[in-house]
Amino acid sequence: MAVTDLAIEKIKGMIVSGALKPGSRLPNEADLADQLGLSRSSLREAVRALTALRILVPKQGDGTYVSGLEPHLLLETMAFAADVSHGRTAHQLLEVRRLLEPQATACAAGLLTEEHLAGLRAILDRCEADIGIEEFIRLDIEFHRIIADSVGNPVLSALLGILSTHTQRLRIVRGAHHAPAREQAHREHEAIWRALVQRDAGLAAGLATVHVAAVEDWLAAGTSSP
Structure with missing residues (x-):
């Protein structure tokens, strides 16, 4: 040594x-x-x-x-690595997110308060406005952060935040051609929100899985483009 x-x-x-x-x-x-x-x-x-x-x-x-x-401090170096990830590494990060986020969303279905749900609704309403891509990505991150934080596990929150950083999301949405990617993401967020309002953990988890899988598809399409 x-x-x-x-x-x-x-x-x-x-x-x-x-x-x-x-x-x-x-x-x-x-x-x-x-x-x-x-x-x-x-x-x-x-x-x-x-x-x-x-x-x-x-x-x-x-x-x-x-x-x-604190977890968020110790994981900062991992956040940097995720931020600059490309190719296979970026795909692997999304695979891990697909394993964790549906379970977190299922747990959140029984834990989100009415205030949380109202906050998610306000984000969705804001996303329907004529906003720029940077604002859309910020709201997207906030939507998922509220859900993850409601579980009450700071390690889980930190990991999920790292697994899809602002830079990575922006790159994926741009690669997937702004408007279609944003519209699909918004529809999926709306469906997740409705499942959470209904306290339907199984449905919320399934919708979260579909949502992350779509992000994986966008990434694959973007990285395979000439």
Whole structure:
């Protein structure tokens, strides 16, 4: 194992064991290097790597801290990878979304409040207006976010948000020729909303599956175009 990787593993071990808790400050560099049996240069490299992963957070003039370790922070690097994904990787991300989103939508059918449903209805009404593609994508993301968040699992919400990012959605809709893709997505959202209003978990899950499968088709059509 490379020295830097060993240093990363040792710091991670301190976090896993509870020796370093979320929000706690790391000992000063010299003391921590001695404690872990590392050179200060190896420790610095490890701290830089863990900072890039949002596990550690530097505070200017106040040292380095363990982050809150919230899912959305730890998954940010995955979000970047999803944002720049193309080809087979983009297809694989959508396959995972197709596995997760129908189940989340089914769970949401029994958990969405009347306020949530009204918020979804307002989004759908706004999508019927003459809005630009950027606004449509923003509303599309918000529609799915409300549904996922109602389940109450922040890891699920973060994963679903990552699996279809703003950049990816915009690329897919543009590749599928704006108007037809938007009209079909809107019809599918309307159908999902009606199933959620009826508290029909099975129907909501089925419609969500069809919806994500359509996105996969748009992506396939877009990537196969000359």
